[in-house]
Amino acid sequence: MEERGLDDRELHAWRSFFRMQEVLRGRIEQQLQAANGLSNADYTVLVALADDPAGRARLVELGRFLGWEKSRLHHQLTRMCKRGLVRRESAATRAMFVVLTPEGRDALEKAAPCHAAHVRRLTIDPLTDEQIDQLAEISTAILANLEADQQPSR
């Protein structure tokens, strides 16, 4: 009576995947929040910035890298600015940068091992080595398809 077009096997796969992803995301979020006062979005931005040796990135680049809408990024950054995790810097020529502040770097370094352990416990440990690779392959397959299918923009 719903989701016709998927047979039982497919429907089951989809539903368990979706449920799993939902719960997992929630747990990760809570853990980061409780232990480090960071949202997952915060953490993601921090990690991305730390990729750069100077902890600096242009807004567009960052947005493209994260696959985020510009406005989402903007709001996120203003929140992070308010908390002193990053700082905006306007270059001479019509370009905006974000820089990791020392506090931001600190927060990241404190959170990282804890987060990693949590991710491991929740998603790596319950899987066999094979399954880990399968998950990676499945994910990239779906991702590739998503990127092909429509929306090259962003």
Next chain:
Amino acid sequence: MEERGLDDRELHAWRSFFRMQEVLRGRIEQQLQAANGLSNADYTVLVALADDPAGRARLVELGRFLGWEKSRLHHQLTRMCKRGLVRRESAATRAMFVVLTPEGRDALEKAAPCHAAHVRRLTIDPLTDEQIDQLAEISTAILANLEADQQPSR
């Protein structure tokens, strides 16, 4: 320099999974919204309600079934009430129910095939039959672990 504790293989699996899940969820949401004016949350609730022959469910039950916090469910339902998709009904004895309205059932029936097709296109089609089963197994493994690990509440 981040997420120590995961080796490259694991990190790669985690990141592609996470990215995939993020993009996928966004697409599904957009599609449902654009084509049927429903959020994924709306849709989920509608499907859950339609499980019952009378399209009725007790709040607690529904919450438990969806794995949602009571307050999340509450807010969601008031939004859906406002749009006429469901109706609240208070039983005599301190128990709250939600009922699918005809409009709600309608919306669901209109959305379902379209949604199913979209899910299929985005997540089933790019995978082999084997991978579909693998995904189901992986998901249930992680889910089982999540449910074991802490939080029996909700």
Next chain:
DNA sequence: ACCGATGAGTTGATATATCAACCAGCTCGT
């Protein structure tokens, strides 16, 4: 030089999710 298009960035409105506090009624042990 000008106009239109595009791209980066900003803003505000709205929808959604999460959290903590609260308000009944119920139940249970004393």
Next chain:
DNA sequence: ACGAGCTGGTTGATATATCAACTCATCGGT
């Protein structure tokens, strides 16, 4: 009977995500 604690439900505050509209440069062509 009474108070402590539990459960189901509600509320409001806040954080986050999404969307549309807007500004302001820059660029290309004429």
